[in-house]
Amino acid sequence: MEFQILDALQTIHNPVLDTVMCGITRLGDAGIIWILLCIVLLVLPKTRKSGVILMAALLVDLVICNGILKPLVHRIRPFDVRTGIELLVKRPTDFSFPSGHTAASFASVMALYLAGEKKIWISSLGLAVLIAFSRLYLYVHYPTDVLGGVIIGVMAGALGYWLVKKVQELKNA
Template sequence: MSIELNILDWFQTLHTPFLDKLMVFITSLGNAGIIWIMMTIVFLLIPKMRKTGAIMAAALIIDLLLCNVILKNLVARTRPYDVNTGVQLLVSRLHDYSFPSGHTAAAFASVTALYLAGEKKLWKPVLVLACLIGISRLYLYVHYPTDVLGGALAGAISGYLGYRFIQAIFYRIKQKREGCAKSEE
């Protein structure tokens, strides 16, 4: 853990008023998954994007269960600012556990969902934002590096599982429609 604290302490050497405001803003985009939820709702409202929206919704629900219900409580890792109490926080103290980073997990669940849904123009900028959110969590001293890596992995797994789940549902719907069409002949 000392290596991880050394990495976080190195991030503390990068602080400037501009970067402080930027990182607080970037991390706020991931608060409660709001940006990903809003994106999902927009996609669900656009008929040709509906399947992508369904994949994102499934990915985010799986991510919520995997990260916030299972992993955080199972691992029960103390946040770095509770270990190094001398750090001045730029964001409010959090009341849940540190591993995995929920902000990072939701971001990577969304990236993976977009990538697997074939959204070639969307997944790349979302990947950049996801990486920036992960970095912001380190900069702000609210997560260890392994929390962010664990969040990215959990998010990617959630995105994949969400994609597979929706693919299975769409396959069954297609099978039923084809079965109904054959019976009408």
């Protein structure tokens, strides 16, 4: 069923959408958009705590996804199974599960939501959904990789928030 979804997405490809999806997925490369947002939040005194929460969420996500799950699950990517697919992006060299782009995106959304950044988290959610969809469109992840990334990202965002809260409580005790 996963290949049916991926193959169906191949039927909607066109030059404009290909360019847009490649651009959107690049925003998630190495979590760059979320790291840049984190830096901006950390620099501004008014949003510094939110920046710390976002940083914690991204670090938790990195450890869980790239440090634990990808090496443990060892899932090969869909383009390595369906070798006839022409990739529009640089060939990822790590494992497929979970989608790191998706996990970092949803960790960021959850961290921003819990930090109370109402203006930022809603637009971040829109971007996170687009990044997740781009991973399917570009045939670099299975749908369950993306779903796993959403779930793990939400958990990482919540855990990052909780860790910052606990450290703050210890500091204030």
